[in-house]
Amino acid sequence: MYSPAIIAEAIVNGLMTGTVYALIALGLTLVYGVLHIINFAHGALLTAAMFAVWVVYETVGLDPYLAILPLTPLFFGMGYAVQRFVIGPASHGNDSNILLVTLGLSIAIENALLAGFRSDTRTLNTDYGFQVVEFGSLLLSKPRLIGFGAAILVTVLLWLLLSRTDTGKAIRAVAKEKFGASLVGIDVAHVYAVTFGLGCACLAVAACLLMPTFYVNPRIGQAFVLVAFTIVVLGGMGSIPGALLGGLFIGVVESLCGLFLGDSLGQIGIFLIFILVLLVRPTGMFGAKA
Amino acid sequence: MTFRDIVPIAVVIALLAFVPAFVTANTVLNFLVFTLIIALAAQGWNILGGFGGQFSFGHAAFFGTGAYAAALLQVRFGMNPWVAFVIGAVAGAAVGWMIGYLSFRSGLRGSYFALVTLAFAEVLRILANAATFTGGAAGVLIKLDVRPDNFQFESRGAFFWIALALVGAVLVLTRWIERSRFGAQLVAVRENEAAAKALGVDTLRVKLGAITASGAVTAAAGGLYAQYFLYVDANIAYGTWISVEAILAPIVGGLGTVFGPLVGAVALHGLGEITKLAAGSVPGIDLMVFGGLLVAAVAFAPQGILGLLRRPGQSKGAARHA
Numbered sequence: 001m002y003s004p005a006i007i008a009e010a011i012v013n014g015l016m017t018g019t020v021y022a023l024i025a026l027g028l029t030l031v032y033g034v035l036h037i038i039n040f041a042h043g044a045l046l047t048a049a050m051f052a053v054w055v056v057y058e059t060v061g062l063d064p065y066l067a068i069l070p071l072t073p074l075f076f077g078m079g080y081a082v083q084r085f086v087i088g089p090a091s092h093g094n095d096s097n098i099l100l101v102t103l104g105l106s107i108a109i110e111n112a113l114l115a116g117f118r119s120d121t122r123t124l125n126t127d128y129g130f131q132v133v134e135f136g137s138l139l140l141s142k143p144r145l146i147g148f149g150a151a152i153l154v155t156v157l158l159w160l161l162l163s164r165t166d167t168g169k170a171i172r173a174v175a176k177e178k179f180g181a182s183l184v185g186i187d188v189a190h191v192y193a194v195t196f197g198l199g200c201a202c203l204a205v206a207a208c209l210l211m212p213t214f215y216v217n218p219r220i221g222q223a224f225v226l227v228a229f230t231i232v233v234l235g236g237m238g239s240i241p242g243a244l245l246g247g248l249f250i251g252v253v254e255s256l257c258g259l260f261l262g263d264s265l266g267q268i269g270i271f272l273i274f275i276l277v278l279l280v281r282p283t284g285m286f287g288a289k290a
Numbered sequence: 291m292t293f294r295d296i297v298p299i300a301v302v303i304a305l306l307a308f309v310p311a312f313v314t315a316n317t318v319l320n321f322l323v324f325t326l327i328i329a330l331a332a333q334g335w336n337i338l339g340g341f342g343g344q345f346s347f348g349h350a351a352f353f354g355t356g357a358y359a360a361a362l363l364q365v366r367f368g369m370n371p372w373v374a375f376v377i378g379a380v381a382g383a384a385v386g387w388m389i390g391y392l393s394f395r396s397g398l399r400g401s402y403f404a405l406v407t408l409a410f411a412e413v414l415r416i417l418a419n420a421a422t423f424t425g426g427a428a429g430v431l432i433k434l435d436v437r438p439d440n441f442q443f444e445s446r447g448a449f450f451w452i453a454l455a456l457v458g459a460v461l462v463l464t465r466w467i468e469r470s471r472f473g474a475q476l477v478a479v480r481e482n483e484a485a486a487k488a489l490g491v492d493t494l495r496v497k498l499g500a501i502t503a504s505g506a507v508t509a510a511a512g513g514l515y516a517q518y519f520l521y522v523d524a525n526i527a528y529g530t531w532i533s534v535e536a537i538l539a540p541i542v543g544g545l546g547t548v549f550g551p552l553v554g555a556v557a558l559h560g561l562g563e564i565t566k567l568a569a570g571s572v573p574g575i576d577l578m579v580f581g582g583l584l585v586a587a588v589a590f591a592p593q594g595i596l597g598l599l600r601r602p603g604q605s606k607g608a609a610r611h612a
Contacts, residue, residue, distance in 0.1 A: 038401040040347075090589035095400060096345055100541060100588050103347075107534060108581030114574030218574070222530065226412060229405055265420050271413045278406045279396045 002259065009138055010255045016144040018251020019151035023206040024224055025231035025243040026155060027199035033238025034175040034195040037095055040102040041082075043225025044109035045200055049075055049207035050216040051113055057124050057211075064124060064211045065146070071204040079200025084193040106221075114218040121217040129212050147209035154205050155244050158198070162240070171195055175238065227254070227267075230274040236284030246284070291469040299465060302549070303458040310447035319446040323518060325559045326453035327511050331532060332539035332551035333460045334508030339537070340546035341464075341473060342500040343480030344399065348407030349508050349536040351389065351414050352382040354527035356509025357516040358418060361430040366423070371432075371441035375513040382509020383502045390501035394494055399483070408533070415528035429523025432516065441517050449518055456514065457552060460507050464548045467503075476500055480546075508536060538580055542587050544596030553595050558583065 024046060031039045052071055056062040062070075086105065091097035131142040162168035173181040174191045182188045231250050235242025250270060257269035277284060313319060331353055339345050359378035363369040369377075393406045418424045425431075436442045443449055467473040475496045478486035487493050512532075516522045526532075535555075540546075543554025561583070562576035569575045591598050 038405065086585065090585055092589075092592070096343075097588050097592075099345060099401060099404060100537070101585050103534070103537070104581045104584030104588065106581070107584065108578050111574035111578035111581060115572045115578060119573065226408070229408075233405065265416065268413060268416050271409050271416070274409045275392075275406060275413070278398060278402060278409070279392055282396065282398060282402055 005137060006259070007256075010259045011252055012138055012140065013144070014252035014255030015248055016140070016148045016251070017255065018248040019148045019244075020206055020209055020247075021224070021227055021231055021251055022244045022247025023151045023154060023202055023209070025228040025235070025247050026158060026240065027202035027206075028225075028228050029232045029235065029238055029240065029243045030158075030202070031196055031199040032232060034171055035098070035192055037098040037102070038229070039196075039199065040099065040225075041105040041109065042102075042199070042203070042228060043221030043223075044106040044113075045075075045079070045221070046203045046207060046224055047113055047216065047218060047221035048109055049200075049204045050211060050214075050220065051117060052204070053207050053211045054122055054124065054216055064126070064208045068205055068208045071208060072201045075204035076197040076201040078197075080193045080197035082200075083196035084189065087196070088189060088192060110218055110221065117218060119217060119219075121215045123215045124211050126212050141213060143212040147213075150205070150209055152244075154202065155240070158202070159240055161198075167194065226274075227270060230270050230277075232284075233274060233282065234277050234284050239284070242284055291466050295465050295469060296462065299458060299461045299548070302552075303454060303461070306454055307451065310445075310450050316446060319450060321559070321563060323446060323449050323453055325555050326450070326457055327515050327518070328535050328539060328559065329552045329555035330453065330457050330460060330514065331508045331511035331536045332543075332555055333457065333464065334504045334506070334511065335536035336540040336546065336551045337464065337467065337507065338500045338504035340540050340550065341467060341476045341480065342497060344497060344501070345404050345537070346407040346501075346504075346533075347404040347537070348389075348409070348411035348533050349504075350528045350530060350533040351407065351411040352386055352505040352508035353512035353515070353532045353536070354411070354414055354418065354524075354529075355385045355505075356382045356512030357522045357527040358424060358430070358512075359509070360513035360516045361432055361522045362424065365430055365432060370439070371517060372439070375441065375510070375517065378513035378516075379506045379510040382512070383506035385509075386501045386503075386505020387498060389505075390498045394497045394501075408530075411528055411530070411533060415524050418528055419524035424524070427523065429521060429526075432520040432522075434520060442520075453514060453518075456510060461548055461552070463503070463507075468548060472496065472499060477546075538584055540594075542583055542594055544594030545592075547594070547596050550594055550596055557595055 024042070028039060028042050031037070049071065052074075053064050053067050056067050056071070057064060082105070087098060087101050090101045128142060132139045133142050133145055162171060170181070170186050170191050171194065173186055174188055178188050181191070227250060231243060231246035234250065235244075235246030250273070253269050253273065254267065257265070257267070261268070309322065310319065313322070331349065334352065335346065335349050356378040359381045360371065360374045363374035363377060364371050389407065389410050393403055398406055419427050434442070436444055438448075467476070475486065475491045478489070478491055479493050479496055483493055512527060538558060539554035540551045541554065542558055543552065544550030558580055561579060565576050565579050587594060593600075
């Protein structure tokens, strides 16, 4: 049997990983809530963000946490442009087309990164990467603790943005009823692009928080995006509290499955939950309607 | 289905059958066999996705089942490879029916159906990668024993003909589906499921029929892959690459058309080889082009290459007969 201390540590580690998962899922759920599409390019964009963190660290020596400042607006702008000039026009307003366009983008981005950086796995060598913080009997990794706090902060900021600002109001209006929104003078294509940009900005932050303790290679996004899909489906497509809670839950499930089933079978718990939720309650915990 | 429906298929297959007479370089034949295997997998996807409008992102589940069944039945149980190949296709049909039953009964469609198929393929990949029966991460090696009754041949030309015969058979099957009552109901489900249901179409039965046939065809492609390369592992058999290939070819070639998947597979892989020749051995460069092509196809050629080739005067209905 495993001692309670080991299980407690697995749960805490799972919670910390879970917040970063939640951040990735947040971008996905935001885009789903407004555009009603699943962005299959989310994983490839995350990989791109992680490579961006690696590049600025290796070339300019910019600390990954400081890299949040330039990379978040950069990815917001990129996401805005991708939605406004590629996904929007290419899909002719048809849902299954958006699915295919984002799939095409994901293949193109992922393989462009493979062509540019080759398949080597890269890491950052920060001097705080392995520092730990003692917390009672638990030893917690310092960068992951920072990630935990920052991810929650970003979630709160995003929630404030959506609930308190005019932009947020416009986003929510388009999500509810895009025709009505356009009638009262909201530029729907602009709001779509802003939403997509916000989703990408979440990815940039997540990448900066991940890189001190994680590695990057051109295929890394796939692993995360499947987890993010699970979280989004579990929490309810389009729901922000759902993404946060779903992320924490999945983080713990993955950590415990890894402990009990070993690394190779660890992820299977996530997919079984995923399939079960889809089959039994596709609206998730907080979703309104399918 | 009349005799006239079969003629174009017979002509295309007959012309392609002469290729090994002119091309003897092993690398070229390798490329052709591989492209035909992809075309076969894509034909399977096209039955469900093109005619039925249900976009699966996890056809690897069927491809892998066919590949593993073909490999494991002969390696573990000493079964004749031809029999194992057929059982593999049947197993693919069974997996198709099961996934279909679970997800269509729950009313999953659109993005949700895409996600659930993706998840099923991933579960199978993780299981195959971990179980000792499937050889774990090391995969399964089929023993080299070149005899025609052992489904192994001296020349690659023989394999080319077998792959071509299967592609031809599925072309006929697809043409039959297109002309049949079942096919009409399937297209009705694609165009407007609620309306089809209101007119008395048993939509669940129709979709189940489509995913079962689709699973069998893609599993046959997997079995052929295992028999040709004599090796299978989880990332090849159940990997996302084949799910993506199966989607790409019909969309680039012509979604919901009989020849679309074959045209798309040949065009994509032909272009992929040219890109590799032009850009040197940069990994991923061909797939990068594929991704761009998928976006371009959806944006500018929603009916694929076959749609572009059609004369402007012809109606949309005529394209389906092309």
